[in-house]
Amino acid sequence: MKKAGLIMILGSLLLLGLFKFPLWNIMLGAPQYPDPLGMNIYISGIEGVEEFDIQNIDGVNHYIGMQKIPKADEMWEFEVFPMVIGGMAALGVIIGLLGFFGKISPNWFLGWFVLMAVLGILGMYDFNAWLTEYGTNLDPNAIMKMTNPDGTPMTYKPPLFGHEKMLNFEVDSYPHTGGYMLFAGMALTLLAFVVGRTERKKNKRLFT
Template sequence: MKKASIIMIIGSLLLLGLFKFPLWNIMLGAPQYPDPLGMNIYIDGIKGVSEFDLQNIDGLNHYIGMKTIPKADEMWEFSMFPKVIFGMALLGIIIGILGFLDKVSYKFFLGWFILMSVLGILGMYDFNNWLVDYGGNLDPHAIIKVTNPDGSPMSYKPPLIGFKKLLNFDVTSLPHTGGYLMFVGMSLTLVAFWLGRKTSVKKTT
């Protein structure tokens, strides 16, 4: 159980990488931009991959009526996410320490994983809703108006994950370093649960 508990603690600590590294990345490439424009999404705000990327993206978006990229204080998520991540990391560390001291069952490791998974799904759902609003709620007085073949207004929603063609832009949306650290950390807590269960079974046989 001690080995499982140490892995649980390490997995929880990896979540703290989200305070330094981006959770997600969206890149936009087009023939007129040899160097693609990009934005890194952190748990506490959005930054350009290069110095003027956000400014250039907002300039392009203005022509088709999209909103400007929100500042950190314009979205409640950017004040809530750091608290949630810190709280879950702290909870996981406490559970790991208690497991090391044989004060809690290995089942708490799985409970933490399920809770973190639910919070992650809710976060992805919220992020997708923001993308829908960002790419679909356009200014009707925009300079450029592009419609679908059926005449309906075209949505410029970036993909939640993967690749999408938006006019002459190739848009790619993928997890970044912080997102991968979170995935590895959560996977380690599953490993901790499996090891804890294996140890518990051995003790009872």
């Protein structure tokens, strides 16, 4: 399974891109901001797309009672996520090497993929929970108190994925470079499983 092992190693190494590139990006555009405000979400913290974006977003949010964007040391996720990604990348490389030397079956590649998918789903669930808390737990003493047509307090949860209009802001939330590298890496590990099974069947036919 040499080819499958190499694909598995490559797919696992792509996860390391998350240590350099953002996982996700949220952009906020409005008439008063010709250049949209944005924040890049890394596995180790949140940074503004431009130098003062976080400061400006916090300033806008203050008026409607939203919390400040948390610093890296204020969320446990930014300590745990790098360890999870680093551990899964290392595990994937080890599995790939064992597959390259024919020590394990292709099912190990699939097992890694399933584990990574579960961790990814849990991560997205946690991210969505944070967005919900961020957009609904508002300061009751905020300067502006916006309400829905039925009189209930308006919430400002950014979309987990896609586009949404919030007051006069157009909000876009999509994966960034690191996120695409993660998806590509996972796709390669699934391909490694398929290639590994094909290689194994071919080898069985040669020796029977």
